[in-house]
Amino acid sequence: MVVPLNTWVLISSFKLAYNLLRRPDGTFNRHLAEFLDRKVPANLNPVDGVFSFDVLIDRATGLLCRIYRPATAEEPAPNIVELEKPVVGDVVPVIIFFHGGSFAHSSANSAIYDTLCRRLVGICKAVVVSVNYRRAPENRYPCAYDDGWTAFKWVNSRSWLQSRKDSKVHIYLAGDSSGGNIAHHVAARAVESGIDVLGNILLNPMFGGQERTESEKRLDGKYFVTLRDRDWYWRAFLPEGENRDHRACNPFGPNGRSLEGIKFPKSLVVVAGLDLIQDWQLAYVEGLRKAGKEVKLLYMEQATIGFYLLPNNNHFHTVMDEISEFVSSDC
């Protein structure tokens, strides 16, 4: 299996750092985590056609979002009053993005996710809202989902994000790893509340279950990720005493809720062939299909976790094209 050297170095460094942060007793070295995480500030100066700014959307929980907008050509950096200038277009997709990190790591202002969100703006001609949700183990289920829901309602109620065609906000939910899991749950809550979600984009979404699947056994420890660390993150996120068949972890498992009859959005699910939890991701796709929901599976056979972080491989470009197509097909 071939991985570009810089990708290998990047993911291995994360793996190394993460090993230092997870304590056997279930606690997390948050100070060291924040110290080691490479963050970037928001930037009102457009770079490659995208500018960003941070918004505090819930003072009580300190919930921050970073908003990425396409810059109008030839215009200088937006003025203070122009940050929330209405979006221009009959149909403007708004992607609410949930970063990964297995519910414990990373932030909206982590460099790797800032880069990814900027790219999404470009390829989807969208506004991207990256949610800085509360993380485990300090904040267990359902905090991340609640924050996702808060962000969703905020986005949905911004008049400046409405598309001209129908004066509604055209919302897509996206996320990688734990972010993908959050996207699913927020979508479910949204449609239950009667608000439309136009599509879900799940990159290597984090799902699991009590059972040990074949892929987990086969790939344990082979490509940066071990079953042990997966277990640790679920124990850190799920309510104490709950196992991995909890609804949050295993939405189509024994404690899952059926999606039949509810207007769940179409989904684009990307699965890396070298990801040990792929059997759970494939089961998720199967679950959507069985419930009659539209889902497109992109199975990238040779891809490892994190392949979408650096634009140096074919999987990356394939997936970006698919995402672009997925969003633009509604415009």
Add this chain to the structure above:
Amino acid sequence: MVLYDSATLGGSCSGSSSSSSSSKPPPLQQRQQTQQDIDGLLAGAGYRVRSSELRKVAQRLERLETAMVNSPADLSQLASDTIHYNPSDLASWVDSLLSEFIQPPTCPSEFIMDPETNQTVVSDAWTTAEPHMPQVHQNISYEQQSLNNQLTVDNQLTVVTAMEEDSGIRLVHMLMTCAECVQRGDFSLATSCLEDMQGLLTRVNTVCGIGKVAGHFIDALSRRIFQGIGGGSINGGSAYENEILYHHFYEACPYLKFAHFTANQAILEAFDGHDCVHVVDFNLMHGLQWPALIQALALRPGGPPLLRLTGIGPPSPDGRDSLREIGLRLAELARSVNVRFAFRGVAASRLEDVKPWMLQVNPKESVAVNSIMQLHRLLGSDLNRNSPIETVLSWIRSLNPKIMTVVEQEANHNQPGFLDRFTEALHYYSTMFDSLEACTVQPNKALAEIYIQREIANVVSCEGSARVERHEPLCKWRTRLSGAGFRPLHLGSNAYKQASMLLTLFSAEGYSVEENDGCLTLGWHSRPLIAASAWQAVSDGTVDFPA
């Protein structure tokens, strides 16, 4: 709900020069190492690694993995006790971790280079004692990446506006218009703007949020337009008044506390093993920083050193020797904890009036120079002579200090263009005021606001030598200090942790400490407002002492 946008000024990783907010970002500025070789994609992820070193770093990571797998006890020690520095320099970070491990017996073939295909094959020649530990089967393809991501961090803007209040937004809009008029020299239009704004102010909540900070900026603009740029009575506050306001600013929010304890931690570490130490404080004020250091020195293993403190401050107008009074109080404290202590006050109205001989540094002493928000005051340049900053940095260097601790506002308030400066200040102080909302204690809060207000007034309504609040961001200080012959001493994860923990004790939620290339910043949410760094003179083999 308050709409709060935050961004940070200046470069974090790029070192790019801060340009005006309305121009295109400048190209990536060269750093001291060979810039061309840096892997562009990893740079975008926040890591600086030379492409030529990637393979070596990969090998070290593999070795580290092996070592960690073989001795989990060491892993937990590594996780808890090790101090980490400057994570952006990935190669150094990995090396430092590797050096924490006792070298394991070398595995026969960790890496086999296939000379023909230039690919590396990781062998699974080693097995571990723990049967369930997986083996690694990974091939690494050596591909040179030539993509060059441009780093983005240039001038960025901070905004606080009240979402529901259109008046608030209009107010900000008008402030910008007024500032633009001032820049163009159209004072009649500026004046009518002012009048409109005064009117709008009555309809906006001035107790908090945008209304409050707008009020201060309107005042500052007003001064500039009507009183001219000589400063008028802004800096006319007496030294005594300034000290009071400073003290309340110290109490109301954590910026100064952060500055003090971060600097103290670094000084303490620098003084380790030294028995005669001398701290030079560029702005003594009430000496609030020093009790903690004195106590920490008292408790250090091996006993305290002889501590000399030289405090610089403005002369007292009324015959009091306020410097000496502070010195006496500190001496009393030192005596109570058995630290041999000597104090000396140096009265000077301006830092550039201080000559090194006044500090009476003894060649045998280890010196720490401590500058909390003082260096920026030296940036006003009189082109006819040596710039004060160069002069001062030069004599600091001649003292060969063990450490120089520098804390500065993380802001770009020294741009030549008025409008740019105004805009940046509006953002910066909006954020700062927003953070002050978290403080409820009076009169600390009210007086702290006046303290900040004076800074605003200086930035906005003064020019030339009257404008002393010439804040520059960390990336500019890095360039300046490196150019003046200093090298950074990195603040590590222990300092970071201490700062974070103390913040949770002292302050409201919302303040955040961040690591930035070996320096620490404290900010409100994701906007850094104050930056702390430590420096040492680059040795050139000679030791100069002032005559």
